[in-house]
Amino acid sequence: VIGDVDAVGDGVTGVQVGDRVGALTVTGGYTEVLYWRADRLIPVPTTVDPAAASTIILNYIVAYQSMHRNAHVKQGDKVLIVGASGGIGTALMQLGKLAGLKMYGLASESKHDLLRQMDVTPIDYRMQDFVEVLRDLEPGGLDAVFDGMSGDYIQRGLDVLGRGGTLVSFGEPPSLRALFGMLGTMITTNLLPNGRAFKFYGTSFYFLGRRRPFNEDWAELFRLLDAGAIAPVIDSKYPILEAAQANARLESGRVIGNVVLVTRELM
Ligand SMILES: NC(=O)c1ccc[n+]([C@@H]2O[C@H](COP(=O)([O-])OP(=O)(O)OC[C@H]3O[C@@H](n4cnc5c(N)ncnc54)[C@H](OP(=O)(O)O)[C@@H]3O)[C@@H](O)[C@H]2O)c1
Secondary structure, rough: OOEEEEOOOOOOOOOOOOOEOOOOOOOOOOOOOOOOHHHOEEEEEEEOOHHHHHHHHHHHHHHHHHHHHHOOOOOOEEEHHHHOOOOHHHHHHHHHOOOOEEEEEEEEHHHHHHHHOOOOOEEOOOOHHHHHHHHHHHHOEEEEEEEEOOOOHHHHHHEEEEEEEEEEEEOOOHHHHHHHHHHHHHHHHHHHHOEEEEEEEEEEHHHOOOOOHHHHHHHHHHHHHOOOOOOOOOOEEEHHHHHHHHHHHHHHOOOOOOOEEEEEHHH
């Protein structure tokens, strides 16, 4: 959520009425008015478009921290992005380009042009077995895989990693059983001397008190956005009262990047 501060409580310092701020709400973000803790407000420059800024709060922080705080990518690394055409996937592609990575992305065929524009080699996950394709193209294996799908993408993602490679999964396990399966794979992958690592990333760490790395990374991402080094892909914007249509578009499978709900004040 991005908005302007309307009022502050007694004794609140560090934020004033009129400041532009963001909040990572998890739920309750479809709103015109939000009551939120002052110590969890994220400073947002007024020089950037609010719709673009809203993508930084969730999608870009997931992409940035998966890439830089978990996989610790370096220039020239070979990586796979699962769900490359989505909100987080498009953020990963832009940040990966900035970091000088050699990228492969899974996406539906109709979205491959966007991947090519971002210097990402597209693989149509509906028509091709990406494990076979990547074993042909990169016989030495990849340095990192970024996955938001979970399920069998985890094992198949591990299968395309080379020695020293890391799989970062930020997907929500669909069931408790799937969660235990993931934890089992994580323990065995990380304990076996196979030179590969499996890490789980979640913004839930923010709510467990590890807020400093988030605040540092949001500041860096807003700096990159303000400097024009990243340009979030906005598929469409809807007035907040048309949230149902926005959700229908999301469910259509035609979206590339982000769908943003906008209030009258920020239209
Ligand atoms: N851990 C966290 O803190 C956190 C935070 C935010 C989101 N997430 C999770 O991250 C995932 C991605 O989020 P998002 O906002 O980027 O989603 P999104 O914008 O809806 O994009 C999802 C992408 O997944 C692709 N896809 C759909 N079915 C697929 C399949 N069977 N195999 C491979 N790709 C498939 C689609 O590609 P095509 O359209 O090209 O087919 C689409 O581009 C979600 O599972 C979400 O729950 C986690």
